[in-house]
Amino acid sequence: DIQMTQSPSSLSASVGDRVTITCRASESISRYLNWYQQKPGKAPKLLIYAASILQSGVPSRFSGSGSGTDFTLTISSLQPEDFATYYCQESHSSPRTFGQGTKVEI
Amino acid sequence: QVQLVQSGAEVLEPGASVKVSCKASGYTFTTYGFSWVRQAPGQGLEWMGWISAHNGDTKYAQNLQGRVTMTRDTSTSTVYMELRSLRFDDTAVYYCAREGGTESSGYYFVYWGQGTVVTVSS
Numbered sequence: 001d002i003q004m005t006q007s008p009s010s011l012s013a014s015v016g017d018r019v020t021i022t023c024r025a026s027e028s029i030s031r032y033l034n035w036y037q038q039k040p041g042k043a044p045k046l047l048i049y050a051a052s053i054l055q056s057g058v059p060s061r062f063s064g065s066g067s068g069t070d071f072t073l074t075i076s077s078l079q080p081e082d083f084a085t086y087y088c089q090e091s092h093s094s095p096r097t098f099g100q101g102t103k104v105e106i
Numbered sequence: 107q108v109q110l111v112q113s114g115a116e117v118l119e120p121g122a123s124v125k126v127s128c129k130a131s132g133y134t135f136t137t138y139g140f141s142w143v144r145q146a147p148g149q150g151l152e153w154m155g156w157i158s159a160h161n162g163d164t165k166y167a168q169n170l171q172g173r174v175t176m177t178r179d180t181s182t183s184t185v186y187m188e189l190r191s192l193r194f195d196d197t198a199v200y201y202c203a204r205e206g207g208t209e210s211s212g213y214y215f216v217y218w219g220q221g222t223v224v225t226v227s228s
Contacts, residue, residue: 001168032212036151043201043218044143044151050211087151091212094165096141098151 002026002090006099013104019075021102023088028068032092035064035073038101039084048073049091078104108132110202110219117225118192125188126222128202135183136160139205141215142176142187144198152198156205157185192226199223 003026013019023033031051036044046055048064051071061076075082083106088099113127128140142154155166157176164176170189178185185202200222203215 034212034214036215038151043203043221044215046214046216049207049214053211055214055216089151089153089214091207091214092209094156095167096153096156096213098143098153101150 001095002029002093002097004088004090004097004099006086006088006102008102009100010103010105012106013078014106015078015080017078019078019082019104021073021086021088021104023066023071023073023099025069025071025090029090029092031067032090033064033066033071034089034091035062036087036089037082037084038087044087047086075104108204108217110204110217112200112202112219112222115223115225117227119228120192120194120226122192122226123188123190124192124224125186126200126202126224127184127186128219129182129184130159130204131183136180139213140176140178140185141203141205143201143203143215145201146195146198149198154187154200159185189224192224194226197224197226 005024007022033051035048038044052064063074085101085103109131111129136159139158141156157164175188202219204217205213207213
């Protein structure tokens with residue numbers, strides 16, 4: 001099975017900061033990579049699929065990049081509503097493994 | 107609008123079985139597959155498996171093979187996840203998620219159920 005490793009596990013940031021989260025796959029997954037945001041008590045929300053395609057309705061301050069084994073999620077200017085946990089997910093093979101999550105805190 | 111509505115919370119003893127339902131509406135049920143994802147308290151997301159709403163084909167996570175069964179009922183647009191021989195560490199919120207995307211873009215989850223809390227306690 002493909003393993004997905006996110007870093008960091010948590011980070012502290014301020015409103016307006018640029019934030020970058022990294023996801024590394026244990027083998028090449030081309031661009032088969034999704035990013036989700038989850039807030040406490042809620043289901044995850046899809047932000048980006050196919051490594052860099054912004055899901056409809058998601059603010060443009062979110063962006064994704066990468067291919068092969070290394071991927072990044074960038075929030076260009078952190079907003080108060082962005083404090084949450086972010087997960088990457090391999091999107092083509094079975095199992096559709098998630099990363100362990102990155103908690104973005106104030 | 108697409109909606110996924112899951113069954114209510116469950117409290118069960120170790121060794122019991124649980125069957126969680128997820129009723130879909132707002133689209134043609136057999137067009138998309140479903141995954142089940144669970145989240146233990148304070149932990150991350152764990153993909154449990156997938157079922158095709160079209161023909162019932164399934165794929166399960168290796169660590170749950172033999173304990174999990176996913177089924178669907180096209181007459182009621184409902185998918186089910188049954189987990190047997192429950193253990194304390196099966197305590198989690200269980201989500202169904204409708205799978206979108208393609209072979210070229212990969213598969214992703216836009217629509218999620220509200221989650222079902224399953225508590226395993228003696």
